Amino acid sequence: MVMVGPPKKHLLPLFVFLLFLCALFFLYSSSPSLNLTPSNFDQSSISQTFPLNPHPVPSTFTFLIKVLTFNRLHSLSRCLHSLAAARYGADRVHLHVYVDHFVLDQSTTDDQLEESRRILEFVDRFEWKFGDKVVHYRTSNAGLQAQWLEAWWPSSEDEFAFVVEDDLQVSPLYYEFLKSVILNYYYNSSNFSPSIYGASLQRPRFVPGKHGNKIQLDSGTRLFLYQIVGTWGQLLFPKPWKEFRLWYDEHKAKGMKPFLEGMVTTGWYKKMGERIWTPWFIKFIHSRGYFNIYTNFLHERALSVSHRDAGVNYGKTIGPDSQLLNETSLDFNFLEMQPLNNLKWYDFCFREVHPGRVVRNLDELGTVLMSVQRQETVLFVSLFGVSEIVTRNILCHFERLNTQNYIFFGPHSDLLFDLARRGHAVIDVDQFVNDAKVYKLTRFRHSNAEFMKEVLVKAYIIKKCLDYRYNMWFMNSNMLFAANDVFLEAVTPTLDVYIGKNMELFFSRSSSSMQKIWTDDFFNNFVTTLNKVSSNTESRKFGQVVPKLLEQMGVKIGIIDEANFAVNIGTSSINQTSSGTGKKIFYWSSEIGSDIIAKRLKELNMWLIDGDFSCTAVVCHQ
Numbered sequence: 001m002v003m004v005g006p007p008k009k010h011l012l013p014l015f016v017f018l019l020f021l022c023a024l025f026f027l028y029s030s031s032p033s034l035n036l037t038p039s040n041f042d043q044s045s046i047s048q049t050f051p052l053n054p055h056p057v058p059s060t061f062t063f064l065i066k067v068l069t070f071n072r073l074h075s076l077s078r079c080l081h082s083l084a085a086a087r088y089g090a091d092r093v094h095l096h097v098y099v100d101h102f103v104l105d106q107s108t109t110d111d112q113l114e115e116s117r118r119i120l121e122f123v124d125r126f127e128w129k130f131g132d133k134v135v136h137y138r139t140s141n142a143g144l145q146a147q148w149l150e151a152w153w154p155s156s157e158d159e160f161a162f163v164v165e166d167d168l169q170v171s172p173l174y175y176e177f178l179k180s181v182i183l184n185y186y187y188n189s190s191n192f193s194p195s196i197y198g199a200s201l202q203r204p205r206f207v208p209g210k211h212g213n214k215i216q217l218d219s220g221t222r223l224f225l226y227q228i229v230g231t232w233g234q235l236l237f238p239k240p241w242k243e244f245r246l247w248y249d250e251h252k253a254k255g256m257k258p259f260l261e262g263m264v265t266t267g268w269y270k271k272m273g274e275r276i277w278t279p280w281f282i283k284f285i286h287s288r289g290y291f292n293i294y295t296n297f298l299h300e301r302a303l304s305v306s307h308r309d310a311g312v313n314y315g316k317t318i319g320p321d322s323q324l325l326n327e328t329s330l331d332f333n334f335l336e337m338q339p340l341n342n343l344k345w346y347d348f349c350f351r352e353v354h355p356g357r358v359v360r361n362l363d364e365l366g367t368v369l370m371s372v373q374r375q376e377t378v379l380f381v382s383l384f385g386v387s388e389i390v391t392r393n394i395l396c397h398f399e400r401l402n403t404q405n406y407i408f409f410g411p412h413s414d415l416l417f418d419l420a421r422r423g424h425a426v427i428d429v430d431q432f433v434n435d436a437k438v439y440k441l442t443r444f445r446h447s448n449a450e451f452m453k454e455v456l457v458k459a460y461i462i463k464k465c466l467d468y469r470y471n472m473w474f475m476n477s478n479m480l481f482a483a484n485d486v487f488l489e490a491v492t493p494t495l496d497v498y499i500g501k502n503m504e505l506f507f508s509r510s511s512s513s514m515q516k517i518w519t520d521d522f523f524n525n526f527v528t529t530l531n532k533v534s535s536n537t538e539s540r541k542f543g544q545v546v547p548k549l550l551e552q553m554g555v556k557i558g559i560i561d562e563a564n565f566a567v568n569i570g571t572s573s574i575n576q577t578s579s580g581t582g583k584k585i586f587y588w589s590s591e592i593g594s595d596i597i598a599k600r601l602k603e604l605n606m607w608l609i610d611g612d613f614s615c616t617a618v619v620c621h622q
Contacts, residue, residue, distance in 0.1 A: 053194070054187075054188075054189040054192035055157055055158075055186060055187055055192070057187050058158050058187075060158075061158040061159065061160060061182065062094070062155075062156070062158060062159040062160065063091070063092075063093045063094070063160050063162065063175075063178075063179075064093075064094050064096055064152065064159065064160065064161045064162070065083060065093065065094065065095045065096065065161075065162050065164065066096050066098065066151045066152055066161050066162065066163045066164070067079060067080065067083070067095065067096070067097045067098065067164055067165075067166060068098050068100070068144075068147045068148065068151065068163065068164070068165050068166065069097065069098065069099055069100070069119065069165075069166035070099070070100040070102075070147075070166070071102065071112075071115055071116070071119070072166050072167065072309055073115065073118055073119050073122060075166040075167040075307065075309050076119060076122070076123075076166040077122065078169055078307070079164060079166050079167070079168050079169060079170075080095075080097075080123075080126055082168075082169045082170045082171075082172075083095070083164075083170060084126075084127075084128065084129075084130075085172050086170060086171070086172050086173070086174055086175045087172055087173065087175060087176055088130045088175050089176075091130075091175075091179070092130065092131040093130045093131045093175065094130075094131040094132045094133075094134070095128045095130075095131065095132070095133045095134070096133075096134045096135075096136065096151070097123050097133070097134070097135050097136070098136045098138070098147055098151055099116075099119060099120065099123065099135065099136065099137045099138065100138050100141060100142050100143070100147055101116070101137070101138040101139060101140050101141050101142070102115075102116060102141060103140075103141045104140060104141075120135070120137060123135050143274070143275055144275060144276060144277065145274055145275060145276060145277035145280075148163065148277045149245065149248065149277055151163060152236070152241065153242070153245070154238030154239075154241060154242055156238065157238050157239060158238075159238055160178075160182060160235060160236065160237065160238065161235070161236045161238075161241070162178060162233070162234070162235050162236075163231075163233075163234050163236065164232075164233055164304070165231065165232070165306075166309075167306055167307045167308065167309040168232055168233055168304055168305070168306055168307075169304070169305050169306075169307065169320075169324060170201070170233060170303065170304045170305075170324075171302075171303040171304065171324050171325050171326050172326055172327065173303060173325065173326065173327070173330070173334060174201060174233070174303045174304060176335060177201075177295075177303055177334060177335065178199065178201075178235050180335045180337055181199045181235065181293060181337070182235075184337040185199075185293065185337070185340065186237060190339070190340075191337075191339060191340040192340075193291075193340060193355075193421075194421070195225075195289060195290055195291050195355065195421055195422075196225065196237065196290070196291055196292070196293060197236065197237055197240035197241070197285065197290045197291070197292060198229075198234060198235045198236045198237050198240070198241075198292055198293070199234075199235040199292065199293035199294075200229070200230025200232075200233065200234050200235070200292050200293070200294055200295075201230070201232070201233035201234075201235075201295065201302060201303040201304035202230045202231075202232035202233055202302055202304055202305075202306065202321070202322070203295075203297075203300060203301070203302035203321065203322040204226060204230075204294045204295075204296065205321070206228065207228075207348070207349065207350045208228055208263050208264045208265050208282065208348050208618075209262060209263060209264075209347075209348040209349035209350070209618045209620040210262050210263070210264060210618075210620060211349075211620045211621075211622060212348065212349035212350050212351070212620040212622075213349060213350040213351060213620070213622060214350070215350055217296045219298060221296045221344065222295065222296055222297070222332070222334075222336065222338070223293060223294070223295060223296070223337070223338055223343055224293075224294055224296060224343055224344045224345070224346065225291040225292065225293055225294070225343055225344070225345040225346065226291065226292055226294045226345075226346045226350070227285055227286070227290070227291055227292065227346070227347050227348050228282070228292065228348060229278060229281050229282065229285065229292060230292065230294070231278060232304055232305075232306040232321070233303065233304030234292075240288075240290060243284075243288070244281060244284045244285075247284050247287075248280055248284070251280075256611070257269070258279040258280045258282070258283035258284075259283075259616075260279075260282065260283050260286055260616070260617065260618060261616060261617035261618070262617045262618040262619055262620065263279075263282065263348065263618050265278060265279045265282050266279060282348075286348065286614060286615075286618065287610075287612035287613075287614035289418070289421065289422035289423075291345055297325055297332075297334070299323065300322050300323050301322060301323045301324070301325040301329060302322040302323070302324070302325060303324075303325055303334075304324075305320045305321060305322050305323070305324045306320070306321050306322075307319060307320050308320070308321060341356075345423065347423075347618075348618050348620075349618065349619075349620035349621075351620070351621075353422070353423035354371065354423050354425075355420065355421055355422065355423045356420060356421075357371065357420060357423075357424075357425040357426070358420045358426055358427075358428055359407070359409075359425070359426065359427040359428065359432065360428050360431040360432055360435065361431070361432060361435040361437065361438075362435065362437050362438065362460065362464065365427070365432075365460070365461070365464050366464060366467075366468065368407065368425050368427075369407075369464065369465065369468055369470060370468070371425065372404065372405050372406065372407055372425050373405055373468075373470050374404060374405035375405075376469065376470050376471060376510070377405060377470060377471040377472070377473070377487065378405050378406070378407060378465060378470050378471070378472050378473070379403070379405055379406040379407070379472075379473045379475065379487075380406070380407050380408075380409060380458070380461060380472060380473065380474045380475070381394065381406055381407070381408050381409070381475055381476075381477060382409060382410065382454065382474070382475070382476045382477060382504075383408055383409065383410025383411070383413075383415065383416065383477060384410055384411070384450060384454050384476075385450075385590055386476070386477035386478065386590070387594045388415050388613060389594055389598075389609060389613050390477055390478075390594060390597060391408075391415065391419075391477055392609055392613045392614070392615075393480075393601070393606075393607060393608055393609045394477060394480065395419075395424070395615070396608035396609060396615035396616075396617075397480055397481070397606070397608065399615060399618075399619050400608065400617075400619050401481070401483065401484045402484065402619075402621040403481075403484060406424075406425070407425045407426065407427060408424060408425070408426045408427070409426065409427035409429055409457055409461075410426070410427075410429055411428075411429055411430050411450070411453070412428050412429070412430040412431065416428060427457060427461075429453045429454065429457050430453070432457055432460075433452075433453050433456055433457065438456070438460065452530070454542070455530060455542045455545065456530075458474060458542050458546075459523065459526055459546075461474075462508055462518060462546075463518055463523065465508070465510060466508075466510050466514055466515050466518050467515075468510075469510045469515075470510050471507070471508065471509050471510050472507070472508050472510075473487060473505070473506070473507050474504070474505070474506040474507075474542070474543075475504070475505055475506075476503075476504040476505075476590070478503075478504075478587055478588050478589070478590050479503055479505065479566075479585055479586065479587035479588075480585070480586045480587075480601070480606055481584060481585055482583065482584050482585070482586065482606075483584055485584075486565065486584040486585060487507075489565070489584065490507075490560050490561070490565055490584070490585075491507055491509075491558065491560070492558070494558075495509075495556055495557070495558040496508065496509040496511045496513060496514050496555065497509070497514075497547065497550055497555055497556075497557050497558065498557070498558040498559070498560050499543045499547055499557060499558075499559065499560065500543070500559075500560045500562060500566070500585075501559055501560070501562060502562060502566075502568070502587075503562070503566065503585070503587040504541060504542070504543050505543070505560060505585075506542065506543045506546070507560075513555075514555075517550065517553050517555065522549070522553070525549060526545075526546070526549055529545060529548075529549060530545065562585075565583065565584045565585050566583060566584070566585035566586070566587060567583045567585070567586055567587075568587060568588060568589075569586050569587070569588050569597075569600040569601070569604070570588035570589050570592045570596070570597075570600065586601070586604065586606065588600070
């Protein structure tokens with residue numbers, strides 16, 4: 001007989017350790033089948049700067065399949081059987097089938113009644129063993145738009161909808177892939193982005209922006225982000241979809257239309273009207289700057305295939321658009337999910353977007369400078385004391401003029417975060433001036449904190465640009481350029497520094513003489529001068545302080561010919577046939593309200609913003 005008693009004292013630590021291991025084993029063995037442990041990916045630069053509020057990890061989530069059908073029994077049968085053949089493991093997946101009704105009027109036929117009955121009988125008999133099956137049979141004809149929009153209202157932030165039209169066929173691998181997407185890009189805090197609204201399983205083929213780039217992806221790209229929604233197998237995240245539905249209600253109630261000039265989809269809407277829903281969603285994601293996850297599996301393969309049967313979108317059956325990816329054609333790890341930092345982002349023109357370029361210190365400034373410079377020139381736009389709508393209008397002009405070499409700088413704010421999230425390079429002035437290196441080099445205080453931050457950052461920008469041999473322009477947000485060539489025409493190669501006399505416009509050339517002047521001694525002199533600057537508005541202008549110091553060093557300052565290049569639109573009403581003709585720079589006092597600015601710019605056809613603070617057009621430049 002073996003007597004079992006309390007462990008001896010010298011064995012007590014080992015006993016406690018074994019209990020701990022047993023507890024861990026029990027915890028992991030009893031956990032749900034969905035493994036939601038976050039991966040150890042690095043945070044993106046933008047998530048380090050701004051809180052992104054990733055979703056807390058639940059024990060499980062709800063996955064709903066939304067099948068939209070009307071009068072195509074053969075298509076519906078093929079679709080449902082492909083969904084039932086997928087690999088769901090032990091997960092519960094629910095099937096919701098929405099059967100639209102035929103039009104009830106004098107033209108109703110017995111054939112329509114019989115077709116509807118056959119569809120309902122088939123759906124009723126169809127066995128779905130993976131979760132609940134719900135059938136919604138409408139009492140009247142809703143149409144494709146209402147079928148989509150009314151199919152789902154998320155009951156929680158842990159509920160996802162996979163929407164398929166009945167002429168779709170999915171791969172047996174589709175659910176495993178979408179589950180991996182949800183775990184890696186929705187619940188993983190290291191990979192989460194508020195810009196992502198879902199994932200499309202269709203093969204990317206369509207660029208909606210007129211004159212946009214062809215979709216060209218290298219063979220190593222498996223996943224990427226693209227703004228366009230996919231209707232052939234679209235996974236929707238709950239929060240963006242709720243946001244869209246409320247946005248849609250508001251715009252419909254006000255009689256607005258989803259017009260977005262420069263987009264092929266706007267032509268579709270003008271032709272088909274409310275029969276389709278995608279122009280509404282495209283207009284919404286354009287205003288919000290949202291993106292969709294897409295796959296690139298090569299050889300025209302995809303996890304969902306549309307057979308493009310005759311219906312609302314096609315007058316006659318065209319056939320499958322892609323090759324269905326399955327186990328026999330699988331020659332790579334389709335569940336490999338790259339960190340979000342490594343994925344490429346593309347807009348409606350299939351032009352690459354670079355979100356997360358936030359400058360918080362001197363080292364990051366150099367990296368971002370190299371990413372934006374064009375012809376060794378960078379444009380810096382101040383956001384101090386400017387309204388959001390005016391800033392958005394500037395961005396629309398940059399897009400229209402194909403201006404890409406710009407960086408916004410301003411105080412830490414929601415606007416600055418949103419600009420960086422959408423792919424615009426920004427300098428977070430508050431974090432920049434708090435950087436240890438900056439304080440070590442300056443060590444000064446000023447009674448006006450905003451003035452101190454703005455001019456200090458400008459001074460460091462100049463020094464850094466000179467180190468990299470980049471020319472630079474500084475502009476406030478109270479001006480617009482009518483053409484890109486204004487930078488070439490407004491200054492001559494004879495002088496290194498130019499200023500605008502009545503507007504805060506400053507140019508510095510990266511010449512060898514300027515590099516010799518802008519030393520640490522000059523920088524210290526600049527700091528000393530700032531400490532002596534009075535509270536007078538004029539004396540606190542950067543374009544006044546720096547030129548005076550440069551003149552003391554023997555630098556000749558050029559004055560931009562405002563009579564020929566610029567016009568102050570705040571002084572009087574201007575139209576294209578009066579004094580505004582031929583001008584390249586339009587500016588106004590920062591004290592003028594946004595409504596007056598909008599009125600003046602509308603007269604010049606330079607107000608490019610709609611009610612959503614979004615550009616009225618998409619402009620693609622090849």
